[in-house]
Amino acid sequence: MPNNNPLQPKKAVIKKVFKVTPTEKMFVISFVDPKDQEEFERNYTRPARFVQVNLPGIGEVPISLCSPPTQKGFFALTIRRVGRVTTVIHNLNEGDYVWIRGPYGNGFPIDEWKGRDLLFLSAGLGMAPLRSVFLYALDNRWDYGNITLINSARTKRDLLYYEELEAIARTYKGDGVKVIQTVTREEVEGVCKGRCHLYIPQANVDPKNSVVIMCGPPRMYQSIFDEVIARGFDPDYIYATFERRMRCGIGKCGHCNVGSSDSMLYVCKDGPVFSYRQVQRYPELME
Amino acid sequence: MRYLKLRYEDRDRLFEALRKYGEIYGPVKISKKTYDFRKVSRFDDMDLNYVRTISPPKKFVYPPHEVMFEIDREKGKVSIPEEDMGPIVLFGLHHCDIEGLKRLDSVFMGYPADFYYSRRRKHLFIVGYDCKPDEFCACNVTHTSFSTDGFDIFLHPLPDGWLVRVLSERGQALADEIGMEDASTDDFKAFERYQEERRQGFKWDMDAYVLRGVLEMHRHSDVWEELSEECLACGNCNTTCPTCRCYEVRDIPSIDGVHAIQERVWDSCQFEHHALVAGGHNFRPTVADRMKNRYNCKISPAYGTNLSYCVGCGRCTAFCPAGINFWENLQKLSEVSKHAK
Numbered sequence: 001m002p003n004n005n006p007l008q009p010k011k012a013v014i015k016k017v018f019k020v021t022p023t024e025k026m027f028v029i030s031f032v033d034p035k036d037q038e039e040f041e042r043n044y045t046r047p048a049r050f051v052q053v054n055l056p057g058i059g060e061v062p063i064s065l066c067s068p069p070t071q072k073g074f075f076a077l078t079i080r081r082v083g084r085v086t087t088v089i090h091n092l093n094e095g096d097y098v099w100i101r102g103p104y105g106n107g108f109p110i111d112e113w114k115g116r117d118l119l120f121l122s123a124g125l126g127m128a129p130l131r132s133v134f135l136y137a138l139d140n141r142w143d144y145g146n147i148t149l150i151n152s153a154r155t156k157r158d159l160l161y162y163e164e165l166e167a168i169a170r171t172y173k174g175d176g177v178k179v180i181q182t183v184t185r186e187e188v189e190g191v192c193k194g195r196c197h198l199y200i201p202q203a204n205v206d207p208k209n210s211v212v213i214m215c216g217p218p219r220m221y222q223s224i225f226d227e228v229i230a231r232g233f234d235p236d237y238i239y240a241t242f243e244r245r246m247r248c249g250i251g252k253c254g255h256c257n258v259g260s261s262d263s264m265l266y267v268c269k270d271g272p273v274f275s276y277r278q279v280q281r282y283p284e285l286m287e
Numbered sequence: 288m289r290y291l292k293l294r295y296e297d298r299d300r301l302f303e304a305l306r307k308y309g310e311i312y313g314p315v316k317i318s319k320k321t322y323d324f325r326k327v328s329r330f331d332d333m334d335l336n337y338v339r340t341i342s343p344p345k346k347f348v349y350p351p352h353e354v355m356f357e358i359d360r361e362k363g364k365v366s367i368p369e370e371d372m373g374p375i376v377l378f379g380l381h382h383c384d385i386e387g388l389k390r391l392d393s394v395f396m397g398y399p400a401d402f403y404y405s406r407r408r409k410h411l412f413i414v415g416y417d418c419k420p421d422e423f424c425a426c427n428v429t430h431t432s433f434s435t436d437g438f439d440i441f442l443h444p445l446p447d448g449w450l451v452r453v454l455s456e457r458g459q460a461l462a463d464e465i466g467m468e469d470a471s472t473d474d475f476k477a478f479e480r481y482q483e484e485r486r487q488g489f490k491w492d493m494d495a496y497v498l499r500g501v502l503e504m505h506r507h508s509d510v511w512e513e514l515s516e517e518c519l520a521c522g523n524c525n526t527t528c529p530t531c532r533c534y535e536v537r538d539i540p541s542i543d544g545v546h547a548i549q550e551r552v553w554d555s556c557q558f559e560h561h562a563l564v565a566g567g568h569n570f571r572p573t574v575a576d577r578m579k580n581r582y583n584c585k586i587s588p589a590y591g592t593n594l595s596y597c598v599g600c601g602r603c604t605a606f607c608p609a610g611i612n613f614w615e616n617l618q619k620l621s622e623v624s625k626h627a628k
């Protein structure tokens with residue numbers, strides 16, 4: 001039934017399920033009605049927007065798109081099993097249905113970055129939304145300068161898309177794309193040791209003409225802001241994504257509100273991506 | 288806008304003429320000290336000298352509980368329940384409640400418009416009614432003490448009837464139907480006297496725009512611990528607020544396993560779960576954090592406007608079981624910042 005209800009979930013089918021880590025699975029999904037798929041693709045132009053995934057009678061959760069807008073005919077979500085709804089989603093198989101609405105949120109302003117080098121800093125599940133940005137940049141390789149992606153997690157098993165990123169690094173070797181993968185809790189072969197920001201000096205980017213793109217637990221953001229600014233990165237080109245409890249995704253239910261009496265915002269609608277300048281304006285984002 | 292006059296003896300004619308705009312709801316005394324908007328069948332059923340109703344008019348357009356979708360898993364169908372509300376006349380809304388609806392409109396009818404709110408909102412015919420403040424009223428503080436839009440007609444008491452401000456097209460038609468005369472110079476004088484008495488009645492001398500700065504100064508202060516000491520986190524202040532609008536979503540399966548519904552219910556930012564996310568992290572774990580958030584949210588500008596969400600109706604204070612006084616607290620915060628080094 002066509003209507004103008006922005007909360008209307010659309011039926012979608014799971015095409016493929018990949019086990020990405022012991023606690024995360026990637027679901028490749030497409031809408032059952034091609035019109036819904038088309039509408040989704042029309043609205044998904046900036047990477048790292050998110051969707052609401054609904055299981056009738058069970059619940060609804062916000063999940064970032066980990067596939068870039070350049071991939072058509074499907075989209076992908078990487079979901080960590082943490083609670084009630086995500087556990088049920090983990091038990092779904094190829095051919096099962098889910099209900100989707102979105103895409104929501106602002107995504108990264110990637111068009112404003114043309115001609116710049118890109119430095120990605122990810123911790124843990126942060127790599128899911130960053131994957132969509134990274135793959136988008138590779139699909140539009142000519143628009144951007146050198147690219148470094150630093151992916152970090154506790155252990156090698158927890159590194160999201162480890163194999164995929166290694167393969168990309170091999171493919172783009174000599175083409176200005178560098179991938180560094182690092183773990184904090186163990187010493188193993190094939191990966192570096194320590195937090196992601198330790199490897200910023202090894203990035204192949206020119207600080208003055210770069211964009212810093214980060215996603216991870218917010219407590220890592222302040223030290224990275226300080227560090228990259230001290231290293232001469234342009235404070236006008238630093239971005240991070242933020243998370244809050246979300247119910248509607250469109251600025252109505254009030255759950256994701258952040259701010260103070262002269263600057264209230266909704267993370268779902270005004271974010272979840274914010275620039276460093278916005279973080280200065282809305283310091284509550286960091287609290 | 289036309290300024291007309293309705294004579295006291297013509298009140299039933301107005302009431303009868305209003306019936307074609309919907310079922311009429313007005314302020315009614317429901318207990319010794321409490322008023323609420325209820326369905327009324329005669330003009331004189333209403334207690335128009337009320338100060339505030341316990342529940343704000345938001346429930347008419349944004350009910351406490353609303354089924355959004357009915358899902359049939361076997362057929363793979365998601366449907367929207369039929370509309371369950373017809374046209375309604377809200378009679379006797381004070382300035383604050385009219386302003387309150389405007390604040391809700393800014394959120395729910397701002398892009399993308401909320402389907403359920405919009406389909407109810409178009410049914411409302413609003414009759415405003417002037418009032419004198421009590422000790423909990425502070426629409427002077429919030430710049431909402433005199434509505435110039437957001438209603439169809441607005442009644443101001445005169446010694447022998449009402450001065451009627453007629454705003455909307457439907458209001459014009461209604462005025463013509465009853466045959467209201469133009470207001471006279473004496474009527475305007477009486478209206479002015481009433482406004483003067485209203486102005487004298489306001490107890491709180493603050494300015495919501497300045498309070499934004501005051502709250503900003505208290506972002507990290509300990510004063511919130513003190514102010515929230517007695518708070519029960521019961522959420523009454525949200526339920527009774529004409530502009531509080533947070534909702535929780537519930538997905539409920541039916542026993543047959545085939546059908547399910549998704550509904551929304553009013554939520555409260557004073558409840559512990561409001562900013563709780565998976566993994567147990569809570570962005571506002573303490574009562575003090577949540578009180579601070581409510582004060583900030585209420586004084587902050589409504590979406591896409593510079594108007595504060597708080598419209599000064601005084602309900603959160605009048606109906607707080609712990610006796611927490613919103614205005615007194617804001618005044619305390621202003622005092623603290625005045626004396627801050």
Ligand SMILES: Cc1cc2nc3c(=O)[nH]c(=O)nc-3n(C[C@H](O)[C@H](O)[C@H](O)COP(=O)(O)OP(=O)(O)OC[C@H]3O[C@@H](n4cnc5c(N)ncnc54)[C@H](O)[C@@H]3O)c2cc1C
Pocket residue numbers: 050059060061062063064065077078079080081082083084085086087125128129242243244245246247272563564565566
């Ligand atoms: C913009 C955004 C993007 C996200 N992207 C991803 C992603 O790509 N992959 C991923 O695995 N997770 C992501 N999350 C987190 C994910 O939404 C939560 O893990 C999920 O809601 C937990 O639901 P649950 O029922 O399994 O957990 P429970 O702990 O049982 O949660 C109960 C309910 O609380 C609410 N809730 C709990 N945690 C969150 C949260 N962090 N955000 C919003 N609502 C919450 C949900 O409504 C949930 O149904 C994202 C969150 C946001 C806000």
Ligand code: SF4
Pocket residue numbers: 517518519520521522523524525557603606607608609610611
């Ligand atoms: S009504 Fe009073 S006691 Fe209840 S949450 Fe609000 S301030 Fe606290």
Ligand code: SF4
Pocket residue numbers: 524527528529530531585596597598599600601602603604613
């Ligand atoms: S915050 Fe209190 S005074 Fe202000 S509109 Fe809400 S209930 Fe009324």
Ligand code: FES
Pocket residue numbers: 245246247248249250251252253254255256257266267268269
């Ligand atoms: S999720 Fe509802 S307002 Fe942001």
